[in-house]
Amino acid sequence: MHESQELTLGADLSGQPVFQALRLANRHGLIAGATGTGKTVTLQRLAEAFSDAGVTVFAADIKGDLCGLGAAGNPQGKIAERIAGMPWLTHRPQAYPVTLWDVDGKSGHPLRTTLSEMGPLLLGNLLELTDSQQAALYAAFKVADQEGLLLLDIKDLKALLNHLRDHPQLLGEDSALMTSASSQALQRRLAGLEQQGAEALFGEPALQLEDLLQPARDGRGQIHLLDASRLVHEAPKVYATFLLWLLAELFEQLPERGDADKPLLALFFDEAHLLFADTPKALQDRLEQVVRLIRSKGVGVYFVTQSPADLPDDVLAQLGLRIQHGLRAFTAKEQKSLRAVAQGFRPNPAFDTLSVLTELGIGEALVGTLQDKGTPAMVQRVLIAPPQSRIGPLNAAERDSMIAQSALRGRYDQAIDRESAYERLVTRKVAEPADADAASQPSGAQESFSDKAGEFLGGLAGQAMKNAMRQAANQLGRQLVRGLMGSLLGTKKSGRR
Known part of the structure; x- marks a missing residue:
């Protein structure tokens, strides 16, 4: 050379x-x-x-x-x-x-990448959401973080939205953000993304x-x-x-x-x-x-x-x-x-x-x-x-x-569908009558997010969005940071695999 x-x-x-x-x-x-x-x-x-x-x-x-x-x-x-x-x-x-x-x-x-890697801001841009729909998406990501639910592909997010429709109490103070209209709009936008053939972008190996x-x-x-x-x-x-x-x-x-x-x-x-x-x-x-x-x-x-x-x-x-x-x-x-x-x-x-x-x-x-x-x-x-x-x-x-002849031959060619939000929620739905309370305990798997994140995200869109961000500030962790064009606050990434 x-x-x-x-x-x-x-x-x-x-x-x-x-x-x-x-x-x-x-x-x-x-x-x-x-x-x-x-x-x-x-x-x-x-x-x-x-x-x-x-x-x-x-x-x-x-x-x-x-x-x-x-x-x-x-x-x-x-x-x-x-x-x-x-x-x-x-x-x-x-x-x-x-x-x-x-x-x-x-x-x-x-x-490929995953929905968690992309984060809610970039995903909202991809789906061309309104302010209220974007706030609902942030609320859904917050619940996924609390519940330890991996959002890898589109079916994971669709399953989570359906789960939140049936269990609005999981949203806590954010329940007002996830209206029936917002949830249905998110489902329609995801369906439209699938019609464009974009579902192939989301999944593993990322x-x-x-x-x-x-x-x-x-x-x-x-x-x-x-x-x-x-x-x-x-x-x-x-x-x-x-x-x-x-x-x-x-x-x-x-x-x-x-x-x-x-x-x-x-x-x-x-x-x-x-x-x-x-x-x-x-x-x-x-x-x-x-x-x-x-x-x-x-x-x-x-x-x-x-x-x-x-x-x-x-x-x-x-x-x-x-x-x-x-x-x-x-x-x-x-x-x-x-x-x-x-x-x-x-x-x-x-x-x-x-x-x-x-x-x-x-x-x-x-x-x-x-x-x-x-x-x-x-x-x-x-x-x-x-x-x-x-x-x-x-x-x-x-x-x-x-x-x-590529050095990467075999590394990405076969899709992997490991247990993520979709599989866990299907299992949870089956077990729900017997153990509904145990299934909804938060995992605490994600690291905490800086209090300054609420201020950093505050100007994104609308008062409802601001409220959602303040409530989510200590919960969303690295997924939000990544979705906001990288870790501008210095948060480290972990557990990529």
């Missing part, structure tokens, strides 16, 4: 290489541009550069062609001409170490982050690709919520690294606008906070989208590397957006940034890097270097072969 101290992006118009220092690659980044301008190939080039440097990559494969990273390239035509025009570029067609993932388990290893961070056998960074082609079109909220969960888990579990020579992990979030679309303000605030803080843990987050305007201003302000492919501007609104994009770069006296934005050809981009001290360098017009892997998808046989 060749460990470079910089990420080579391409060449400027004079033929000189343009690069980003690897030690600054945890300052996050943006790849933007209209459809067909070359964003996916640029993402592929960056993923290769990170892998060569020994940095793990996790990316969503939206169109199904990013998996070409797993096969050697065969440069011809214009691609070969561009390589020849960069004599300083070391270009050796090669395959990269790729692990394929798929929520449905068809085109990669099954990718994804373990240590499996993501293992290097490839040859020392290069492993590239993990999530096949999101179905999710983005049929269940975009599921796609976005999973990425938010992944970011939260990384933030909670990874230790502080301080200044390092290179990142530990590079995350690429394609169709990044979905992360912020119709997201409650409380969740968006937490997301912005985590993006700001997670770089100290060695994680670089790279957003891929059509326009920088798709991201909140507070997120844009945190992005170091900016790669802007061509944009089109026909309407007055688009022209205004174009000017805003141009103003986001440090000007270069050699050309007019605004004019160049509409002139860029396929595989060309305006690039703003960071200088050694972390300040923005002048924008440059760059020809992006071609990837060394295949531009285009793997075929079915190649995918099957890659999955069969």
Whole structure:
């Protein structure tokens, strides 16, 4: 493996290489541009550069062609001409170490988490709940915590809601939150989630982050690709919520690294606008906070989208590397957006940034890097270097072969349905007439939650929500913390298995 101290992006118009220092690659980044301008190939080039440097990559494969990273390239035509025009570029067609993932388990290893791991805030966002429904969900999670009921999959939560309908006394002071209307609405939303095929996301074995961070056998960074082609079109909220969960888990579990020579992990979030679309303000605030803080843990987050305007201003302000492919501007609104994009770069006296934005050809981009001290360098017009892997998808046989040879083969492929809320409540229902009181004793299995959590959660939504959070503050423990974009209060995670 060749460990470079910089990420080579391409060449400027004079033929000189343009690069980003690897030690600054945890300052996050943006790849933007209209459809067909070359964003996916640029993402592929960056993923290769990170892998060569020994940095793990996790990316969503939206169109199904990013998996070409797993096969050697065969440069011809214009691609070969561009390589020849960069004599300083070391270009050796090669395959990269790729692990394929798929929520449905068809085109990669099954990718799962549990409802308890996701937590009620992210789950509420996924279900698009109202304030009162969200309060009811928190109340249900509180009872699950008190009763020692594991919420692993959707049937566990549905069973718990049915149990609370029949035993409202378990809710105690929260009984007013779980109205018949709220309970029925939660059941309908869960049924809708199942119709989208999202139930496959929840269950065990759940994804373990240590499996993501293992290097490839040859020392290069492993590239993990999530096949999101179905999710983005049929269940975009599921796609976005999973990425938010992944970011939260990384933030909670990874230790502080301080200044390092290179990142530990590079995350690429394609169709990044979905992360912020119709997201409650409380969740968006937490997301912005985590993006700001997670770089100290060695994680670089790279957003891929059509326009920088798709991201909140507070997120844009945190992005170091900016790669802007061509944009089109026909309407007055688009022209205004174009000017805003141009103003986001440090000007270069050699050309007019605004004019160049509409002139860029396929595989060309305006690039703003960071200088050694972390300040923005002048924008440059760059020809992006071609990837060394295949531009285009793997075929079915190649995918099957890659999955069969994966280091994670057999670890996630078979679902496990251990005893959790559903099984315990079925057993309890059978035994209820004989021993109703004994069955409802709290387990005390979870650690207590800081009193400050009530204040931290208080602004989420509505007075009913505030009351529910204050009542739950000493009960919800680590599940709530995880659901709130990581352990911002410093709570430690335990008992993952």
